[in-house]
Amino acid sequence: xxxxxxxNTSGHLLEIKDLExxxxxxxxxVKALNGINFTMDAGETVAIVGESGSxxxxxxxxxxxxxxxxxxxxxxxxxxxxxxLAKATRSEMExxxxxxxxxxxxxPMSNLNPVWSIGFQVEETIKANGLASGRKEVRxxxxxxxxxxxxxxxxxxxxxxxxxxxxxxxxRVLIGIGLAAKPRLLIADEPTSALDVTVQRRILDHLxxxxxxxxxxxLFITHDLGLAAERAEKLxxxxxxxxxxxxxxxxxxxxxxxxxxxxxxxxAPSLASRRIQSAGVSLGGIEHDVASSAEGVDxxxxxxxxxxxxxxxxxxRPAIEVDNLTKVFKIRTGGLRSENFTAVDDVSFAIPKxxxxxxVGESGSxxxxxxxxxxxxxxxxxxTITIEGRRTEKLKGRELLALRRAMQPVFQDPYGSLDPLxxxxxxxxxxxxxxxxGDRASRRDRVTELLDxxxxxxxxxxxxxxxxxxxxxxxVAIARALAxxxxxxxxxxxxxxxxxxxxxxxxxLLADLQAELKLTYLFITHDLxxxxxxxxxxxxxxxxxxxxxATTDEVFxxxxxxxxxxxxxxxxxxxxxxxx
Amino acid sequence: MSSETPGxxxxxSANHYVADVEETPIASIDAVDLDxxxxxxxxxxxxxxxxxxxxxxxxxxxxxxxxxxIFPTVFTQVDPRACDLAFSNAGPAAGHPLGYTKQGCxxxxxxxxxxxxxxxxxxxxxxxxxxxGVVFGALAGFFGGFVDTVLSRAGDIFxxxxxxxxxxxxxxxxxxxxxxxxxxxxxxxxxxxxxxxVLRSEVLRVKNADFVMAAQATxxxxxxxxxxxxxxxxxxxxxxxxxxxxxxxITAEATLSFLGVGLPGQTMSWGNDISQAQRDLRxxxxxxxxxxxxxTTTVLSFILLGESLRDALDPKARALR
Numbered sequence: 095x096x097x098x099x100x101x102n103t104s105g106h107l108l109e110i111k112d113l114e115x116x117x118x119x120x121x122x123x124v125k126a127l128n129g130i131n132f133t134m135d136a137g138e139t140v141a142i143v144g145e146s147g148s149x150x151x152x153x154x155x156x157x158x159x160x161x162x163x164x165x166x167x168x169x170x171x172x173x174x175x176x177x178x179l180a181k182a183t184r185s186e187m188e189x190x191x192x193x194x195x196x197x198x199x200x201x202p203m204s205n206l207n208p209v210w211s212i213g214f215q216v217e218e219t220i221k222a223n224g225l226a227s228g229r230k231e232v233r234x235x236x237x238x239x240x241x242x243x244x245x246x247x248x249x250x251x252x253x254x255x256x257x258x259x260x261x262x263x264x265x266r267v268l269i270g271i272g273l274a275a276k277p278r279l280l281i282a283d284e285p286t287s288a289l290d291v292t293v294q295r296r297i298l299d300h301l302x303x304x305x306x307x308x309x310x311x312x313l314f315i316t317h318d319l320g321l322a323a324e325r326a327e328k329l330x331x332x333x334x335x336x337x338x339x340x341x342x343x344x345x346x347x348x349x350x351x352x353x354x355x356x357x358x359x360x361x362a363p364s365l366a367s368r369r370i371q372s373a374g375v376s377l378g379g380i381e382h383d384v385a386s387s388a389e390g391v392d393x394x395x396x397x398x399x400x401x402x403x404x405x406x407x408x409x410x411r412p413a414i415e416v417d418n419l420t421k422v423f424k425i426r427t428g429g430l431r432s433e434n435f436t437a438v439d440d441v442s443f444a445i446p447k448x449x450x451x452x453x454v455g456e457s458g459s460x461x462x463x464x465x466x467x468x469x470x471x472x473x474x475x476x477x478t479i480t481i482e483g484r485r486t487e488k489l490k491g492r493e494l495l496a497l498r499r500a501m502q503p504v505f506q507d508p509y510g511s512l513d514p515l516x517x518x519x520x521x522x523x524x525x526x527x528x529x530x531x532g533d534r535a536s537r538r539d540r541v542t543e544l545l546d547x548x549x550x551x552x553x554x555x556x557x558x559x560x561x562x563x564x565x566x567x568x569x570v571a572i573a574r575a576l577a578x579x580x581x582x583x584x585x586x587x588x589x590x591x592x593x594x595x596x597x598x599x600x601x602x603l604l605a606d607l608q609a610e611l612k613l614t615y616l617f618i619t620h621d622l623x624x625x626x627x628x629x630x631x632x633x634x635x636x637x638x639x640x641x642x643x644a645t646t647d648e649v650f651x652x653x654x655x656x657x658x659x660x661x662x663x664x665x666x667x668x669x670x671x672x673x674x
Numbered sequence: 675m676s677s678e679t680p681g682x683x684x685x686x687s688a689n690h691y692v693a694d695v696e697e698t699p700i701a702s703i704d705a706v707d708l709d710x711x712x713x714x715x716x717x718x719x720x721x722x723x724x725x726x727x728x729x730x731x732x733x734x735x736x737x738x739x740x741x742x743x744i745f746p747t748v749f750t751q752v753d754p755r756a757c758d759l760a761f762s763n764a765g766p767a768a769g770h771p772l773g774y775t776k777q778g779c780x781x782x783x784x785x786x787x788x789x790x791x792x793x794x795x796x797x798x799x800x801x802x803x804x805x806x807g808v809v810f811g812a813l814a815g816f817f818g819g820f821v822d823t824v825l826s827r828a829g830d831i832f833x834x835x836x837x838x839x840x841x842x843x844x845x846x847x848x849x850x851x852x853x854x855x856x857x858x859x860x861x862x863x864x865x866x867x868x869x870x871x872v873l874r875s876e877v878l879r880v881k882n883a884d885f886v887m888a889a890q891a892t893x894x895x896x897x898x899x900x901x902x903x904x905x906x907x908x909x910x911x912x913x914x915x916x917x918x919x920x921x922x923x924i925t926a927e928a929t930l931s932f933l934g935v936g937l938p939g940q941t942m943s944w945g946n947d948i949s950q951a952q953r954d955l956r957x958x959x960x961x962x963x964x965x966x967x968x969x970t971t972t973v974l975s976f977i978l979l980g981e982s983l984r985d986a987l988d989p990k991a992r993a994l995r
Contacts, residue, residue, distance in 0.1 A: 333700065336693060336697075337691070338692070339691065339692050339693065341690030342690065345690055346690065349690075351690070351692040352692050353695060353700055354700045357700065469891045470891070471887060471890060501891075502892070503887070503891045505888060510884040511885050513885040513903050513906075515907055516903075524889065524892065525892045528889075528892050528894050551706055551708065554708075558712060558713055558714035558717075559714075560714060561707075561712070565703075566704060566706060571888070574888065578892075595703045595704070596703060
């Protein structure tokens with residue numbers, strides 16, 4: 095990007111001074127932002143990085159004065175081209191929004207109105223900002239906007255509705271709407287976090303080229319440190335409503351000065367290089383002990399040496415063997431007709447005991463269907479699944495129950511995977527009750543033991559899920575999965591919904607549990623970066639087929655398939671040289 | 675915060691700003707906050723209800739009405755059937771605070787003794803609609819497919835007939851032996867589909883939750899999942915609907931009695947009293963007004979209780995206000 099800035103000699107495009115935002119709650123006003131200071135100039139790309147609750151989205155919303163709920167700017171100023179937006183009236187703000195400051199929201203699925211055509215929604219923006227008048231001109235402008243956003247045959251697409259667009263295409267439309275009036279500043283709040291990595295990459299490339307041509311300043315909000323460093327020249331790290339570190343991206347990444355930034359970089363899986371070393375480390379003394387983990391979790395340091403434990407497992411019978419597995423769904427196409435859809439297409443793999451295999455793929459690749467088939471939640475159309483030497487497709491009653499005992503799942507959504515009406519103790523003990531293991535007292539002891547294993551305080555047994563954070567809920571889900579002492583745990587996107595530090599902590603916990611209990615993991619994920627730190631073997635799925643399968647190092651160092659290479663290249667921050 | 679502003683100055687070379695570590699201490703990752711009180715849907719709802727005057731007012735009124743219905747003699751010693759035409763439509767007198775009906779019966783006593791009729795009808799109706807609604811709604815939502823189609827269409831048929839109209843027809847057929855049970859059946863037979871619909875949509879929502887899949891993967895049976903996880907998580911809206919429809923059922927009984935197809939004249943009921951009073955409305959309004967007040971208060975109490983429960987159990991409805 096351009097380095098010099100001949101315009102703006104008098105002042106900055108955006109200057110935020112001592113910005114404070116408070117939210118009114120029943121316990122009085124709670125400060126979400128605590129004195130934020132930063133500036134942006136024309137043509138500059140700045141990224142705000144932080145975990146959920148750090149105040150990064152609140153900062154973006156405060157700039158355009160669209161704070162949700164009871165939020166209000168309680169101090170400081172937002173100077174945009176010298177005007178204080180914090181004191182602007184509603185009509186002044188409406189004039190500025192869209193025309194001078196564009197906004198691209200986070201979720202492309204819910205930010206387009208499903209009952210209006212795409213054309214109508216783009217034209218609405220054009221009319222609201224007075225970019226064109228007269229039906230024909232507005233239409234022509236709408237086509238131009240969509241073409242610039244990178245939509246082929248924009249003219250035809252105008253008449254289509256949001257549900258006919260993929261997530262990536264919707265995000266292009268939203269970017270088009272955000273940039274329609276050629277604003278001086280574009281705020282993009284997690285614009286691609288709901289999209290697949292390859293789509294994310296194309297969208298961000300496009301966004302970068304658009305902002306570069308018009309010298310639009312881009313304020314980029316993200317939770318992904320790698321992405322931020324790759325896309326922005328300036329980085330702002332936020333933590334608990336404050337800026338803890340700010341400066342040139344590479345400089346911060348290579349020489350983080352604030353302990354929080356150091357912790358964040360250490361935990362970012364996209365920047366780590368090797369698998370978490372697990373074996374040989376006793377469970378008691380590591381950082382995942384929540385109470386004392388002030389220093390955080392360091393994936394990179396932990397990954398420096400990889401203990402060779404695979405040699406021992408090589409000769410043994412694999413824990414899971416899947417042969418020519420196929421699953422065909424019937425999709426109703428309206429009326430009585432139906433169409434066949436092959437979700438899983440002739441998939442074969444084997445997982446040696448005590449190892450982790452990652453099944454990687456983008457949305458719709460069939461990876462979660464494989465998990466459901468394995469867990470017996472769906473019936474395979476053809477092919478066989480062999481668990482610990484036993485074929486599973488004909489198992490019934492007692493034998494099926496025994497199989498379920500040996501294999502337990504952990505699901506993605508930490509908010510949906512625990513019954514909100516059962517307390518934590520009962521949730522963890524449920525598998526024991528179903529299988530009639532032990533009496534009340536022994537089950538209670540087992541719950542205590544499991545809580546210790548996942549590093550949760552014992553008193554939590556009497557609590558309910560809605561009091562816990564996402565990471566804590568996921569620990570409970572892991573404890574429940576371990577209750578019956580299974581040999582195999584199927585982790586379906588088990589860390590995808592978590593903040594990066596919590597994610598690193600859970601990954602660490604999983605690695606430790608694997609070493610201690612000799613567990614076999616099938617780790618299903620869309621996130622290749624995570625794969626690198628957790629998996630021994632990788633299988634890459636695309637449209638129901640496994641296109642590449644090898645050890646993790648092989649796949650990362652010498653990907654054979656183009657699709658795998660694309661996926662690897664699309665990991666944000668993968669090209670950044672770290673200072674270690 | 676330090677006075678140094680990141681990126682300050684007119685040059686583009688952004689300086690590396692680091693906040694004072696003392697001022698931005700970092701907390702431990704994902705520590706468990708044990709100070710909060712235990713909470714789940716029901717505990718939270720109770721905490722919310724506790725602060726609602728409407729909940730207390732309606733609950734106390736309902737408890738009072740129930741008490742009156744069970745022990746009417748605590749409130750009046752006057753026999754509601756001891757009527758004397760000499761007092762026809764007479765005003766209040768000593769021991770008879772609300773005056774007399776056309777038949778010369780004591781209005782206050784008739785209202786006190788009529789409470790049990792209204793309440794019994796209401797309670798029997800909601801017992802019927804809840805049992806039928808929960809069974810059909812849960813089965814339709816949980817098993818889906820053919821079961822759902824059959825049960826939902828059956829519900830639609832009942833739903834498409836206004837239940838007052840249906841009750842009028844049924845009551846006309848049973849003109850010989852009308853009693854509380856018959857009238858409750860007539861109302862309930864056509865009122866259950868709304869309960870079933872509410873529960874069905876909740877069950878559809880809950881049965882796809884991850885915790886249901888987790889229980890399934892552990893080996894819990896279908897029925898175990900339905901009773902342990904799905905029903906408890908979908909019953910809250912049913913409770914709201916039930917409370918609201920209790921008021922509606924009491925109104926329905928009064929309506930049917932008013933129309934002359936409800937309970938037989940000798941049964942003490944607010945509906946019957948209102949029906950008989952309509953002829954003297956212009957000359958002696960008190961005969962109509964007092965039983966009407968009793969009826970309205972009772973129905974309103976249940977509706978207010980239902981609304982409080984709805985607000986407490988559904989935080990979304992609360993946020994919309």
